[in-house]
Amino acid sequence: MxxxxxxxxxxxxxxxxxxVTICYLLLHFTPGGPFDSERKVSxxxxxxxQAKYHLDLPLWKQYLYYLxxxxxxxxxxxxRYADWSVNDLVARAxxxxxxxxxxxxxxxVILGVAMGIVAALRQNSAVDxxxxxxxxxxxxxxxxxxxxxxxxxxxxxxxWLPSGGWDDFAPRYMILPIALLTLINVSTIGRIMRxxxxxxxxxxxxxxxxxKGLPMRIVVMRHAxxxxxxxxxxVIGPLAISxxxxxxxxxxxxxxxxxxxxxxNGASDRDYTLVLGLVVLVTVLAVFLNLVVDLMYAWLDxxxxx
Amino acid sequence: xxxxxxxxxxxxxxxxxxAAGAFAxxxxxxxxxxxxxxxxxxxxxxxxxxxxxxxxxxxxxxNGAEIERDLFEGLTxxxxxxxxxxxxxxxxxxxxxxxxxxxxRKTALWSNGExxxxxxxxxxxxxFLDPKTASKIASTYGIYLANGLDVVNGKKPVTExxxxxxxxxTLEVKTAGPVSFLPQVVSVAQYxxxxxxxxxxxxxxxxxxxxxxxxxxxxxxxxxxNSKVVIEKNPKYWxxxxxxLTRVTFLCVEDNNADLKLYQSGxxxxxxxxxxxxxxxxxxxxxxxxxNGPLLGIRYYSLNNLDPLLKDIRVRxxxxxxxxxxxxxxxxxxxGQAPLYGLAVKGLAGISQTRYDWADWPMDKxxxxxxxxxxxxxxxxxxxxKFTYNNSDYHKKMAIFAASEWKTKLGLETDMDSLEFKVLIxxxxxxxxxxxxxxxxxxxxxxxxxxxxxxxxxxSNDDKNCNAKADELIVQxxxxxxxxxxxxxxxxxxxxxxxxxxxxxxxQYSVPRLIKPWIGGYDDSNGTDRYRSKDxxxxxx
Numbered sequence: 001m002x003x004x005x006x007x008x009x010x011x012x013x014x015x016x017x018x019x020v021t022i023c024y025l026l027l028h029f030t031p032g033g034p035f036d037s038e039r040k041v042s043x044x045x046x047x048x049x050q051a052k053y054h055l056d057l058p059l060w061k062q063y064l065y066y067l068x069x070x071x072x073x074x075x076x077x078x079x080r081y082a083d084w085s086v087n088d089l090v091a092r093a094x095x096x097x098x099x100x101x102x103x104x105x106x107x108x109v110i111l112g113v114a115m116g117i118v119a120a121l122r123q124n125s126a127v128d129x130x131x132x133x134x135x136x137x138x139x140x141x142x143x144x145x146x147x148x149x150x151x152x153x154x155x156x157x158x159x160w161l162p163s164g165g166w167d168d169f170a171p172r173y174m175i176l177p178i179a180l181l182t183l184i185n186v187s188t189i190g191r192i193m194r195x196x197x198x199x200x201x202x203x204x205x206x207x208x209x210x211x212k213g214l215p216m217r218i219v220v221m222r223h224a225x226x227x228x229x230x231x232x233x234x235v236i237g238p239l240a241i242s243x244x245x246x247x248x249x250x251x252x253x254x255x256x257x258x259x260x261x262x263x264x265n266g267a268s269d270r271d272y273t274l275v276l277g278l279v280v281l282v283t284v285l286a287v288f289l290n291l292v293v294d295l296m297y298a299w300l301d302x303x304x305x306x
Numbered sequence: 307x308x309x310x311x312x313x314x315x316x317x318x319x320x321x322x323x324x325a326a327g328a329f330a331x332x333x334x335x336x337x338x339x340x341x342x343x344x345x346x347x348x349x350x351x352x353x354x355x356x357x358x359x360x361x362x363x364x365x366x367x368x369n370g371a372e373i374e375r376d377l378f379e380g381l382t383x384x385x386x387x388x389x390x391x392x393x394x395x396x397x398x399x400x401x402x403x404x405x406x407x408x409x410x411r412k413t414a415l416w417s418n419g420e421x422x423x424x425x426x427x428x429x430x431x432x433x434f435l436d437p438k439t440a441s442k443i444a445s446t447y448g449i450y451l452a453n454g455l456d457v458v459n460g461k462k463p464v465t466e467x468x469x470x471x472x473x474x475x476t477l478e479v480k481t482a483g484p485v486s487f488l489p490q491v492v493s494v495a496q497y498x499x500x501x502x503x504x505x506x507x508x509x510x511x512x513x514x515x516x517x518x519x520x521x522x523x524x525x526x527x528x529x530x531x532n533s534k535v536v537i538e539k540n541p542k543y544w545x546x547x548x549x550x551l552t553r554v555t556f557l558c559v560e561d562n563n564a565d566l567k568l569y570q571s572g573x574x575x576x577x578x579x580x581x582x583x584x585x586x587x588x589x590x591x592x593x594x595x596x597x598n599g600p601l602l603g604i605r606y607y608s609l610n611n612l613d614p615l616l617k618d619i620r621v622r623x624x625x626x627x628x629x630x631x632x633x634x635x636x637x638x639x640x641x642g643q644a645p646l647y648g649l650a651v652k653g654l655a656g657i658s659q660t661r662y663d664w665a666d667w668p669m670d671k672x673x674x675x676x677x678x679x680x681x682x683x684x685x686x687x688x689x690x691x692k693f694t695y696n697n698s699d700y701h702k703k704m705a706i707f708a709a710s711e712w713k714t715k716l717g718l719e720t721d722m723d724s725l726e727f728k729v730l731i732x733x734x735x736x737x738x739x740x741x742x743x744x745x746x747x748x749x750x751x752x753x754x755x756x757x758x759x760x761x762x763x764x765x766s767n768d769d770k771n772c773n774a775k776a777d778e779l780i781v782q783x784x785x786x787x788x789x790x791x792x793x794x795x796x797x798x799x800x801x802x803x804x805x806x807x808x809x810x811x812x813x814q815y816s817v818p819r820l821i822k823p824w825i826g827g828y829d830d831s832n833g834t835d836r837y838r839s840k841d842x843x844x845x846x847x
Contacts, residue, residue: 032728035442037366038745040735040765042445044437044459052440082359083513084531092531148567155571163571164564165557166533255559255568257533265356265532270728 001298005291012287019283020070020276024063027272034079034270053079066273070280076273080265086277089262094281097251097258099169101244104181109236112186113229116193117220120228123198131190139187146183147253150176164255177254181247185239189232197228226300233300237286237293245282336386337826342846343550344824349842351576352565353556356532360513362498363434366443368747368835371495373535373556376839377520378498379543381408381427381477382489386841388751388832390489394422394499394521395477403484403787404452408492410475413544417518417525422499424471430500432457432464443496445765450491452480484785486792487656487752494749498522523549523840532558537839550843566820575822582700585641585818595820598642599830603747603815604651604756605643607693607708611771611808613740615691618683622807624676625691625741627664628715629708635813638707639700643813649756649800651814653833656793657753660801673715680716687717694734695743696727704812705743734768744768747815751834753796754784760803771808776800823847 035041035049050056054065069076075086112135119131138146154176155163167173200206201224209219248260259278266274298304337343357370362378365371375383383393395408414422433439435448437460448454452468468480481488491497501519505512512518518526523545524537535556539549557574559565562581566588568574580588589596609616609625616622631645644652648660664672693709695701702724709720725733733739746766748755757780758764762772776799783795804811817835821828824847828837 032726032732036728036732036735037442038731039366039443039446041442042458042765045440045442045445048437048440048444048460049442080358081356081531082364083361083510089531148563151567151571156567159571162573163567164559165568165573166530168530252561253564255533255557255561255564257530261532268726268728 001295005295008287008291008294012284015287016280016283019279020067021063023276023279024066024272027270027275028059030270032270034272036270053077066276075277075280078271078274080269080271080274086273089274090259090277090281093257093259093262096166096169096256097244097247097260100174100177100250100256100258101181101240101247103174104178104185105236105240105243107178108182108185108189108239109232111182112189113193113232115186115190116197116232117225119190119194120197120201121216121220128194132194135187135190137187138183138185139191143180143184143249144253147180147250150180151253164253166256173254177247177250177256180250180254181243185243188235188239192231192235193228196231197224200224200228203227229300230297233293233296237289240289241282241286245278245285336841337550337843341826341843344844344846347551347844348553348555349551349576349825349839349844350555350557350574352559352568352574352578353535354558354565354578355560356558357535360518360526360529360535362430362495362500363439363441365495368749369558371749372837373537374495374498375522375836376524376537376554377518377522377526378495378500379414379522380492380494380498381410382493383838384493384750384834384836386827386829386832386837388829388834388836390493393493394427398489400486400488403785404481406479406481406488407472408477408479410477411544412475414521415542415544416501416521417540417542418501418504419542420501420519421474422521423474424477425474426499426502427477427497428469428471429502430498431469432467433500433505434496435467436464441496447491447494447496450481450485450488452482454482484787486784486787486789487750487754490655490750490752523838524551524554527553534558545840549840551839554839569820569822575825577819577821580641580818580820582698582703583640588820589818592820594823596818597821597828597830598816598818599835600644600652600833601747601815601817601835602651602654602751602833603745604646604649604811605704605745605813605815606646607810607812608734608739608742608744608768609807609809610737610740610742611769611806612737615685615689616740619807620679620683621685622810624679624685624716625712626662626807626810627672627676628669629711629810629812630669631812634704634707638703639813641818642816644816646811646814648811649760649804650753650797651756651833653751653831654748654753654756655751656789656796657756657800658793658797660797660804662804676716685718689718691718691720692723692740693720693743694723694725694730694739694741696730697724701743737768737770742768744809745815748834753793753800757796757800760800760808769808771803771806773803773806776803 035046054062078084078086078089081089115131115135119128122128151163154161161176162173165173206219206224209223245259248264251258251260262274263278266278353369353372355369357373358367359365359370362374365374379393381393381395382390385391394410394414396411398406398408400406410424416422434441435444435454435457437458444458445455448458453462453466456462457464457467470478472478499521504519508517515526515528523540523543525540527538528536537554539552559568562579565577569577609622611617635643635645647662647665650657650659652659693705695705705722712718712720734742746759758766761767761780762777779795779799783792786792824845825842826845827842
């Protein structure tokens with residue numbers, strides 16, 4: 001298995017290179033540039049700026065220059081945030097996004113799996129409908145509707161929590177955004193868990209286990225749960241990546257200084273280095289989380305071998 | 307905002323004309339007698355966006371400048387009415403057409419206790435305009451100083467810049483031509499002094515909390531990117547005794563709805579801007595907290611004067627005549643903006659407002675005249691126009707209204723092209739458009755800023771028109787030392803150029819925002835919308 005892990009980690013290098021190259025070209029061919037502003041920048045000043053950021057070089061040279069910096073762990077200087085390097089910006093935003101997105105994911109997985117199990121075991125009962133109704137509310141209501149509802153309820157009508165902002169990981173500022181991200185994800189996980197467990201429970205090996213007289217609790221916990229978790233594990237990777245790196249609406253609505261805001265501002269400001277730096281980060285995270293998911297497959301399903 | 311460079315004044319000048327002369331007393335918070343202040347003098351205001359930098363040399367945006375005005379103080383400053391007041395300079399005078407002498411106050415200190423000297427200004431201005439610094443806004447402000455543009459363009463060394471320290475407390479400034487409004491110019495954040503020793507020691511890190519040395523009424527306490535900038539009262543500031551606020555938090559919330567929610571839940575005292583369409587309802591809900599003063603800014607549509615269809619002045623005039631600004635202001639934008647029929651906005655210094663004759667005609671007569679103009683040119687109903695705007699609900703609403711006016715009154719079809727903001731401005735600057743949404747807001751109060759929109763070869767002239775006679779009048783006006791004569795010439799120039807219909811002026815901006823009733827020192831008549839936190843105070847509540 002270790003050989004598999006090393007092989008997968010090595011594949012990360014060409015993956016990151018391919019993604020960076022494509023993004024690099026897309027960014028440079030997008031109309032509008034980092035120095036376009038309401039007041040037109042004079043030709044001489046533009047030349048100064050391009051020289052400062054090496055944009056006066058041919059594109060292939062700029063690209064090699066960027067790769068060289070990347071290999072040295074330097075994501076470059078931001079065009080938009082003049083006083084900060086991209087390394088600084090990512091180092092400040094990543095812990096914020098990890099705290100919000102990561103916590104929300106853990107809660108969503110625990111809640112979603114529990115809800116899925118309850119609904120599957122009480123299939124087509126009032127409990128099932130109630131649990132799924134709750135789950136589906138999170139699914140059908142987009143974050144830009146749920147967010148304001150949460151704020152109206154818990155920040156304005158009942159002034160228990162701040163309606164937004166960030167204060168150095170103070171829990172009171174984190175509760176509502178985590179609740180929002182949890183609500184969005186829990187329904188997906190719950191629905192998948194329910195469907196998967198219902199299917200597993202109708203399998204021959206479960207019927208055999210029940211025929212042997214095992215109590216339902218043992219049947220579910222010992223025999224049904226692990227195979228039923230496989231589809232859930234498949235979606236955890238993408239959901240975690242989007243919760244951590246692309247919680248754009250949540251971050252914007254709650255004014256959280258995370259990665260989502262950097263991605264949006266970076267793209268609209270044509271901050272080439274910032275966008276590329278974030279793309280590298282998301283790519284590495286995606287490869288890593290997919291690897292974790294694959295390894296969990298092997299743990300959950302003994303038939304899978306690497 | 308980059309007026310043409312003025313030619314040197316050849317003749318002898320009548321010298322020793324006293325400049326602004328506004329040697330007002332200390333310019334800090336004016337707390338009316340009998341006012342009861344809150345024991346807690348802390349304010350949270352939304353500043354709208356993350357500042358691009360806290361280094362005065364790199365500040366470009368309104369949001370960045372708003373924080374810099376608290377951290378740094380230039381030779382002059384502006385108070386809560388928008389008037390120029392003394393800053394580090396306690397007095398100044400114009401000694402000839404292009405020479406100014408500023409006398410610095412002895413009590414001005416950096417936050418580390420060192421005195422602020424004339425050399426700090428020389429260093430700062432040279433660094434700001436140095437091509438190696440590569441400040442985006444260098445040519446915009448460098449244009450006013452002798453050799454400023456040559457320094458920015460690398461044609462002359464920074465030592466040739468028109469600024470020198472006569473002694474520690476006396477600064478001499480040479481301008482590129484007569485700049486009667488220089489005290490306005492040097493009040494901008496970019497012309498603040500900079501701490502040479504700190505910058506030399508820390509490089510790019512000098513603007514970080516704990517590192518920054520500044521000379522304004524406040525010092526930097528905390529800076530969390532995309533979240534907030536926190537500043538605290540500077541005990542070393544020369545006028546600290548008159549500064550009421552002890553702490554100010556600038557949020558950088560861009561979403562208008564999130565801004566409102568923070569205000570309603572009591573997380574902030576001072577909104578940046580209302581969401582489009584929200585003004586009427588919020589004014590009814592918070593009548594005592596709604597402020598909406600006029601801003602020195604113009605909303606207009608650029609007309610590409612080089613376009614095959616729009617190169618004929620009659621077509622441009624017809625398009626402008628039929629847009630009903632009254633309906634636009636009262637029903638479409640409905641947020642307190644004023645209809646506009648000329649280049650200059652109300653409250654702009656150095657120029658009088660002009661207005662098209664037809665602005666007072668009944669609409670039927672305007673439409674009939676516009677149709678006649680189009681018929682004379684041979685433009686038939688059904689002809690297509692291409693309108694380009696940046697994708698926001700506000701601009702879309704205005705664009706649909708304009709297209710409907712052209713369709714219903716002139717029979718012209720309009721193809722809408724909604725673009726990302728950066729793409730729109732690139733297209734406008736390159737002249738790659740036919741009709742484009744545009745807007746302009748003054749960074750200081752002088753007519754020059756608006757005239758830059760219509761001067762030949764100006765970098766801000768997106769319409770690509772050129773009226774040489776108007777340009778000549780502007781040059782003549784700027785050489786006048788008598789303010790009345792200058793105003794007359796600049797007004798004449800604006801009227802002349804607007805009779806070419808280079809653009810469609812639509813509305814004068816206003817700034818609708820909610821402010822908590824316990825905030826003192828806000829003035830709705832401040833057309834520059836520039837405020838220093840030293841002018842605010844918190845009432846007992």
